[in-house]
Amino acid sequence: MILKILKGFKQKSNEKYLNSILNSRELNVNNDKIKSLGIIFCIDELEDFELFRNLAEAIKVRPNKLKIIAYTESIKDAPNFWDTYYHSEDFGWNGKIKNVELQSFLDIKFDALVSYYEKDILELKLLTAMSKAKFKIGILKTDQRLNDFIIKTKLKEFYLFKRELIRYLNILKKI
Template identity: 60%
Template structure:
């Protein structure tokens, strides 16, 4: 039990280091790929993100969704890429190959759709190589570039706001 506390403290220190070193660099490129980090303990509607990706003109093969569950073992069976606290080691090390691949993918946009203060979710958001990070209001505002203050259950409002702001920032392709 004591080791778990030390592990959490080392991961928090690693997260703070990542956030302190982060440089926001939003360029003029369009959003052509989308990554989504989802806490299935809070929200598990995969199709909602497919609809959002379709709205902002992301091809299905350019959408990648990973799910996190802190305790629901059944959720891991229904998702292709589901991870849990056991996939993390000390000082931010990651044991899951799919999770490492997700982090290293240079998405044009990343959506962090969770409200709970879960250290592992924050670490994935902070470590992601995405150009622009979009999320719901968190206690640590350094995680995301675009923060949309909505309730988790109001996904249609979140979707509308994401579309609106990406349009304002000229990030949506005019193809099709």
């Protein structure tokens, strides 16, 4: 019972932290070309991370400039083939990150970040908000403050997402 109450307080502190980040966020959209790319996705929704490598290749991001992180809600159900994945235990109170690798991902100033998830999960939203990426792209529609650019597709429509993303990045002269 006490553990459940503490978990609720922790979630409230992280929601408050998320709102403070999003409310103080300044948009910084420019015409810089995308040379580095970060990807955040929920492995519980989509397991094919090769899709993201193909996306990076299509927008001419070199493999050494691509970083992909996967989030899972349950560490027990995490697939064995994915090297590194993150879950709620990697987050402390007030948005504190308890995992060094995850913190180093968040500290990279990517030219673009793709947040490819549909589930409205606090930890995923924290990752997107805490990223130092210059241009944030996503499909989650519940909080438009998270991303600079939202492509309204369904999660299973990855090829449509990819096509639309490439089209708009060309229009914005980012590739």
